[in-house]
Amino acid sequence: MSSEGATDIGPGTEADVALDPGHGSEEAETRAPDPEDGADVSRRRWPRVLGALLTVALIATGGALYAEGRQLRDTPATANLALTDAEATTRVTGDVSSALSKVFSYGPGATATTRAAATEVLAGKALQQYATLFGQVERQSADQKLTLTTEVVRAGVTRLTDDSAHLLVFLDQVYERRGRAPTTASAQLTVVAELREGRWWIVEIGST
Numbered sequence: 001m002s003s004e005g006a007t008d009i010g011p012g013t014e015a016d017v018a019l020d021p022g023h024g025s026e027e028a029e030t031r032a033p034d035p036e037d038g039a040d041v042s043r044r045r046w047p048r049v050l051g052a053l054l055t056v057a058l059i060a061t062g063g064a065l066y067a068e069g070r071q072l073r074d075t076p077a078t079a080n081l082a083l084t085d086a087e088a089t090t091r092v093t094g095d096v097s098s099a100l101s102k103v104f105s106y107g108p109g110a111t112a113t114t115r116a117a118a119t120e121v122l123a124g125k126a127l128q129q130y131a132t133l134f135g136q137v138e139r140q141s142a143d144q145k146l147t148l149t150t151e152v153v154r155a156g157v158t159r160l161t162d163d164s165a166h167l168l169v170f171l172d173q174v175y176e177r178r179g180r181a182p183t184t185a186s187a188q189l190t191v192v193a194e195l196r197e198g199r200w201w202i203v204e205i206g207s208t
Contacts, residue, residue, distance in 0.1 A: 082160040097152035104150035145178035
């Protein structure tokens, strides 16, 4: 082949393009993206994801608070007069405290008085339980010359309606036996009382 038929490869020809490391860099970047670019995209996406999550959380929290408030308004919790009626709360606390001091205080020669007092302040299940146990108390008091003095040191109303009350009562009791030094003990009682004909009657007594 003659030299005239040959094609000269000069500057700017296809060979130069193939060998030029700078040419076609944009295409190379498209084929092999920089990992840092992906990290930048992820960093830009996270605030949006967190914002969406926070929005969902706030909506859920608001819904829960609304449901809880609705429940409190629609349930008998709002009927607890112990939270709103100080006068009624003071009255039932005083009546129950006085009654417990009477029925749990006795001496060797005064058990009949205590038994009679119980019929004036106890009713229902409380009176039945008391009558069953007090027979044993009378015998012990007579045999051992036992005297029991009970004082209510604290009483709290946990629930109060127009005709019923639930109380937690703390007692101090002093036991005295003939020939022995007095001993003191503490007790905790749960009490249910009912308002009958203008008077509070204790209908249930339990220990805690």
